[in-house]
Amino acid sequence: MAGSGGDEEDDVAARRARALYTGVVMSITPLLHLSLQFRRLQGHSQYCMWLERLGYPSRKRPSGLLIWFHAVSVGEGISAIPVILHCRDARPSITILMTTSTAAAHSVLEQRLPPEVILQFAPVDTPTAVERFLLHWAPQAAIFMESELWPTLILQSAVKGIPLAILNARMSLKSFERWSASPMKPLVASMLSRFSLIAPLSNKEAVRYQILGAAPSVIHFLGNLKYACALGDSKKExxxxxxxxxxxxxxxxxxxxxxxxxxxxxxxxxxxxxxxxxxxxxxxxxxxxxxxxxxxxxxxxxxxxxxxxxxxxxxxxxxxxxxxxxxxxxxxxxxxxxxxxxxxxxxxxxxxxxxxxxxxxxxxxxxxxxxxxxxxxxxxxxxxxxxxxxxxxxxxxxxxxxxxxxxxxxxxxxxxxxxxxxxxxxxxSGVVTRVWESLESYILKKALV
CATH class of the missing domain: 3.40.50.2000 (Glycogen Phosphorylase B;)
Known part of the structure; x- marks a missing residue:
């Protein structure tokens, strides 16, 4: 009974933290729309970027299964490429969606991703933009790179039953201290409890993820994808x-x-x-x-x-x-x-x-x-x-x-x-194979049921 009461208190704290976060995000939403109108005057490409950031897609969703990779910037996006290429070869029938948050990353990934990968900007973390994005793309799995913990994006994905993973998972001391501070800790605990796979880069980061609420059973050490990506780049003509x-x-x-x-x-x-x-x-x-x-x-x-x-x-x-x-x-x-x-x-x-x-x-x-x-x-x-x-x-x-x-x-x-x-x-050596086998076991099996 005591454990049940503690769980209920945690749930209440998480709901309060999420409500606080959502309130702050909603209060700045009008500024985002003003930014959209301002950027419309600066050039068509920036306008299209911000339409996607508000959850409006610029492409139709192909029929069939779709796996979504998300990386905030250039380095994280490039780290995902070896896994994306392996996914394309291992499961050619699956559509791959890649999202990023910066214009620089979009520009680089546009040149480096295979043409069959759909590249979009990620939605800003407001309930409306995220819901619009998820309803259109309806991914069967979501794979986040390195340190992308956006409460609305993660929690609304989990509500829709989308299996979640973090690869090359990082948690700096600064981020750990920020998430540990009340009232944020219940919110991050709620997020991390939704993940089926977290692949940290070090023991130190694994401990931080677990202290913040990740289940020990979802923590797996698979290696650093940056090595595989760097080695692949070095072999290009x-x-x-x-x-x-x-x-x-x-x-x-x-x-x-x-x-x-x-x-x-x-x-x-x-x-x-x-x-x-x-x-x-x-x-x-x-x-x-x-x-x-x-x-x-x-x-x-x-x-x-x-x-x-x-x-x-x-x-x-x-x-x-x-x-x-x-x-x-x-x-x-x-x-x-x-x-x-x-x-x-x-x-x-x-x-x-x-x-x-x-x-x-x-x-x-x-x-x-x-x-x-x-x-x-x-x-x-x-x-x-x-x-x-x-x-x-x-x-x-x-x-x-x-x-x-x-x-x-x-x-x-x-x-x-x-x-x-x-x-x-x-x-x-072996890092992409280990990552892919873990995705198959902990994410795709759930996604393809």
Whole structure:
């Protein structure tokens, strides 16, 4: 009887938390509609995006079974691709719907997903938009990537009997503390109790999910899909354009600063100047996290006397080029494939939280990154365990010294590149098969009954 009373109290607390959340969401719904009208004036593509965000589909639903994958942004969306490809091959009769929440992710996934996958923007987390979305698409299963806990989306899906999974499940300390705070904890407990499969990336995250309300029986360690995705990308054929750029790098000492943030670019300028004192024929390639900042970066570099070639302008790398600026979205993996050393940014200064290092390692780069990498620290430790010399964490001074060593020591450079590839091969081994078998057992069997 006591247990029953406790369950009833939990249910009441969850209903109150959901009512509070729904009230807040509904109060901002008029602002979302105003945003839609504003974006209508800015261009048709943005208007279509916001129609989909309000739950209005832009495609008809094909007949038959449909599996829905959801990822908020670029990295999470790309991580889903190996499973989507496996699903397409294993069950070709099933329609696959992929949703995302950002324009950048939509743009990248549009280029990388198979044409038969339906790509849409996810609905905002209001009851009306979510209901409209679910009524139209009527998925037989919903698979969320990494850390997508949207109360209305999850709970309304569960009410409709849709089996739910989270792959590459993350739960940062910050998110854990936020969800643990009253009155949010009953709401997240209600959400997590609806999942049939949660595949966390570490023991630490598994414990956090269970403390917040996930059943231990739904927790399964399957591996990190980012390794499989990175390995798959590294095997793609190089385009004619990239072969031409690679030819322009001959006789240059090249390193790539990838996914950089504004404060890091100041450091990269200092590092280039310091390296230039001892490394001949030096070329620094900068690929900012936000390519839209390219013009600003170019002006800053030119004011300091650098000879800059810009990718989006089609400019070639000459013998006098100091910096090559990659300001086109979706090309980073292509450049990883043609450079020997990559510094993965978003990591050099406090307040940053790192970016995916697996893509650079899979391409055969020596991987350098900073100490401020957020949840990617787990990946750093995991890769170092699989291959001790696969990733090197540095501060600004350490980056200068490490780059100088590798740019002037060909034998050491070759050895470390092999170490990085070895770690990715180990991490990717069997992960897609394990994920798919778990989806078959815990999700699709329920979905296809």
């Amino acid at each position: 190089r385009s004619v354009g990239m072969t031409d750029i690679e030819a322009q790098l001959v006789d240059r000492k090249v390193w790539l600063a990838a996914s950089t943030h504004a404060e890091e670019e100041e450091a990269i300028i200092r590092i280039h100047k310091e390296l230039n004192k001892s490394v001949s024929h030096l070329l620094t390639i900068i690929a900012p996290r936000q390519p839209s900042r390219g013009q600003h970066i170019m002006i800053k570099l030119q004011r300091q006397g650098f000879n800059v070639a810009v990718r989006s302008d089609g400019q070639r790398i000459s013998g006098s080029t100091d910096v090559y600026l990659v300001d086109i979205l979706g090309e980073l993996n292509h450049f990883y494939a043609i450079v020997p050393i990559a510094f993965v940014g978003g990591s050099l200064f406090q307040g940053l939280a790192g970016h995916n290092i697996a893509e650079a390692a899979a391409a055969g780069c020596i991987v350098l990154t900073g100490h401020h990498v957020g949840h990617f620290q787990e990946m750093v430790w995991e890769m170092q365990k699989m291959s001790p010399f696969s990733v090197i964490q540095v501060n600004e001074d350490g980056l200068v010294n490490t780059l100088r060593k590798f740019l002037t020591d060909e034998a050491c450079l070759a050895e470390r590149r092999v170490a990085a590839e070895r770690a990715i091969s180990a991490g990717a």
